[in-house]
Amino acid sequence: MIPSNIFYLFCLVAGRMHKGSTISASYQSWIDGSLASFRTLSDEDQERAIIELISNCGIASKVRLSKFCYNFINQDFLVKLPLEVLEYVVDYLSVIDLLIACHASFQWNE
Numbered sequence: 001m002i003p004s005n006i007f008y009l010f011c012l013v014a015g016r017m018h019k020g021s022t023i024s025a026s027y028q029s030w031i032d033g034s035l036a037s038f039r040t041l042s043d044e045d046q047e048r049a050i051i052e053l054i055s056n057c058g059i060a061s062k063v064r065l066s067k068f069c070y071n072f073i074n075q076d077f078l079v080k081l082p083l084e085v086l087e088y089v090v091d092y093l094s095v096i097d098l099l100i101a102c103h104a105s106f107q108w109n110e
Helices: 004-014 025-039 043-055 059-073 083-090 095-104
Strands: none
Touching: none
């Protein structure tokens, strides 16, 4: 399933949104209605909708979307967890796995 927030972020990127720009009332109304409809679709139909939107984007939007998706997919979600939760997760690692994890990320090594 493609989460609805991914669809929203896709719309921001594909809609040529830039940091610091404002969202018009008409755009906000459109995105709210689109997300409400999108959430009612099956997983398969959500995927089709995303593919259809991407195929109708211009090259500049596709480039921005590609950069966003790369950064989104490759983010280190563990460093975003609260320390207490991270410690709870790490407790399940063996010593060897923990040593390997320390080599994977500078932030994990701290």
